[in-house]
Amino acid sequence: MATRKTASAPTPYHHGDLRAALIAATELLLAERGIEGFTLRxxxxxxxxxxxxxxxxxGSAAGLLTEVSILGFDELTRCLREGTATGGEDPAARLRGQGMGYVHFALTYPGRFHLMxxxxxLMPDERLKAAGDAALMELELAxxxxxxxxRKKPLNHATQATLLAAWSSVHGFAHLALDEKFGQQAGTECTKDFVAGMLPEILRQLWP
Known part of the structure; x- marks a missing residue:
C-alpha cells in the first residue's frame, strides 16, 4: 500500500540582515526619487x-523612515565631531570644521538629509529626539x-542667534548644493569640487 505523503512545512525565508537591507533600499530610493517617491512596495x-x-x-512606512532618520542624526553627530577635531584648539577653526562636516554629511547621505x-x-520617537538633540548639541558647544x-550657562539671546545663524548657513548651503543651484557660479566644475573649493572660504568669512 502506498504511503501518503504529508505536506512539508514551508521553509523559513532567510535574507541575512533584512533590517539593514530594507534601510539600505530606502536610502537609495530616497536619494533617487526623494521622499515623495518613497513607497514600501x-x-x-x-x-x-x-x-x-x-x-x-x-510597523509602518513612518516607522521605517524614522529608523533611517535616527541613523542620519547619529551619522551627522559623528561628522560634526570629526569636524571639531580638525580645528585643534582654535574655536573658530572648530566651528568651521563643523560646517564642513555638516555639508559633507548632506552630500554623502542626501536621502537621509532630506528626510531627517x-x-x-516620521513617528514621534524618543530615540529620534535624542539623536537630533545630540547633533544640535555638538553645534551648540562649538x-x-x-x-x-x-558651556554651563543658559544661552543668552546673542549666543542663541549665533547658533541659529550657524545652523541656517550650513543647512541652507547644503540644500543649494544638493539641488545643484550653483551652476552659474561653479561653471564647469562638478558640485562636489565647487563645494570643496568654495565652502572653506565662505566659512572663513562667517567665522574668522
Whole structure:
C-alpha cells in the first residue's frame, strides 16, 4: 500500500540582515526619487522581499523612515565631531570644521538629509529626539566656545542667534548644493569640487 505523503512545512525565508537591507533600499530610493517617491512596495522590491516584509519589521512606512532618520542624526553627530577635531584648539577653526562636516554629511547621505527634518513623515520617537538633540548639541558647544559664552550657562539671546545663524548657513548651503543651484557660479566644475573649493572660504568669512 502506498504511503501518503504529508505536506512539508514551508521553509523559513532567510535574507541575512533584512533590517539593514530594507534601510539600505530606502536610502537609495530616497536619494533617487526623494521622499515623495518613497513607497514600501518599491523598498521591498529592491530588497528582494515580499511587500509585507517592511511592515513586519518596522510597523509602518513612518516607522521605517524614522529608523533611517535616527541613523542620519547619529551619522551627522559623528561628522560634526570629526569636524571639531580638525580645528585643534582654535574655536573658530572648530566651528568651521563643523560646517564642513555638516555639508559633507548632506552630500554623502542626501536621502537621509532630506528626510531627517520632515516631521510630517516620521513617528514621534524618543530615540529620534535624542539623536537630533545630540547633533544640535555638538553645534551648540562649538558656538559656545566660539562666542566665549561658556558651556554651563543658559544661552543668552546673542549666543542663541549665533547658533541659529550657524545652523541656517550650513543647512541652507547644503540644500543649494544638493539641488545643484550653483551652476552659474561653479561653471564647469562638478558640485562636489565647487563645494570643496568654495565652502572653506565662505566659512572663513562667517567665522574668522
Amino acid at each position: 518599491e523598498v521591498a522590491r529592491r530588497a528582494g522581499v515580499s511587500p509585507a516584509a517592511p511592515l513586519h519589521h518596522f 527634518f520632515r516631521k510630517d513623515r 558656538v559656545r566656545d566660539y562666542t566665549g559664552w561658556g
